[in-house]
Amino acid sequence: MTTTDIPRPVDADPEKAVAKKRPRKPVSGNLRRAVPATTLLWILACLYGLPVLWFILSSLKPASDLFSYPLSLVPHNPTLSGYFQAWRSANFSQYFINTTLVCVITTILTVGVSCCTGYALAKYDNRWLKAFFICILATTMLPGEVMLAPSFLVVRNLGLYNSFTGIVLPAVLTATGCFMFRQFFLTVPDELLEAARIDGARELSIFVRIMVPISRPIMLTLAILSFQWRWNDYIWPLLMLNDPDKFTVQIGIQSIVGAQNINWSVLLGASVISMIPLIVVFLVFQRYVMSADINAGLKD
Numbered sequence: 552m553t554t555t556d557i558p559r560p561v562d563a564d565p566e567k568a569v570a571k572k573r574p575r576k577p578v579s580g581n582l583r584r585a586v587p588a589t590t591l592l593w594i595l596a597c598l599y600g601l602p603v604l605w606f607i608l609s610s611l612k613p614a615s616d617l618f619s620y621p622l623s624l625v626p627h628n629p630t631l632s633g634y635f636q637a638w639r640s641a642n643f644s645q646y647f648i649n650t651t652l653v654c655v656i657t658t659i660l661t662v663g664v665s666c667c668t669g670y671a672l673a674k675y676d677n678r679w680l681k682a683f684f685i686c687i688l689a690t691t692m693l694p695g696e697v698m699l700a701p702s703f704l705v706v707r708n709l710g711l712y713n714s715f716t717g718i719v720l721p722a723v724l725t726a727t728g729c730f731m732f733r734q735f736f737l738t739v740p741d742e743l744l745e746a747a748r749i750d751g752a753r754e755l756s757i758f759v760r761i762m763v764p765i766s767r768p769i770m771l772t773l774a775i776l777s778f779q780w781r782w783n784d785y786i787w788p789l790l791m792l793n794d795p796d797k798f799t800v801q802i803g804i805q806s807i808v809g810a811q812n813i814n815w816s817v818l819l820g821a822s823v824i825s826m827i828p829l830i831v832v833f834l835v836f837q838r839y840v841m842s843a844d845i846n847a848g849l850k851d
């Protein structure tokens with residue numbers, strides 16, 4: 552009696568076959584390496600989060616319990632009276648509208664101008680552009696207070712005092728935004744632009760159709776940062792505005808502070824209210840901030 556050997560099926564995917572032969576790393580080793588890093592991150596998160604948690608929970612305490620001894624983290628009689636008093640004592644609805652208008656316009660202009668500037672600094676070889684970039688970076692070495700007086704004189708001489716334009720215009724071009732876009736565009740291969748030029752695309756079309764879409768993560772990151780900067784800005788709007796109907800949120804919070812005493816429950820409630828838009832903006836846009844595959848249009 553003869554027997555025939557049945558051929559074994561050959562794996563269609565050689566990569567899977569090689570992967571099966573590779574020895575797997577022990578799970579315990581990976582776990583031992585991950586535990587210290589995870590523990591350190593949790594410790595840092597607690598160190599940063601505890602003051603914020605204390606701040607939010609303190610806003611729920613009555614004024615009489617804020618400085619009672621011994622201090623307690625959790626309020627015994629939580630109340631929202633500080634929030635209601637803060638909203639009623641100041642024209643917060645108008646302050647929110649003013650601040651939102653300033654932040655949205657400034658953020659859009661900052662992202663657009665920084666994107667154009669960063670592209671020119673990264674993809675055009677010119678010594679004057681390099682000198683201009685050095686001048687932009689030099690502004691980061693100066694304290695912001697040093698620039699207040701000359702900026703105020705320029706804006707006042709332009710007739711923009713006590714206007715939203717006077718707040719928006721000096722904040723349009725930022726060294727951080729130009730640096731972020733320049734460093735990102737430097738990582739984009741020049742072959743991608745050369746291929747578009749060979750296909751007959753013009754420079755404006757290359758910038759709008761290729762560079763802008765792949766820089767979306769940087770645009771959204773800068774948009775979040777710019778919105779946060781303008782929302783928390785206090786000194787410049789305080790210098791530029793003298794009309795209460797044009798005050799921003801931060802000036803409105805400062806107006807709650809009295810000359811003789813401070814109602815801490817109202818002040819804490821107003822401060823928490825001012826944080827809500829920033830948290831909402833971050834939670835909405837953080838999932839769009841992801842790495843872009845800039846080599847997707849190139850062949851190996």
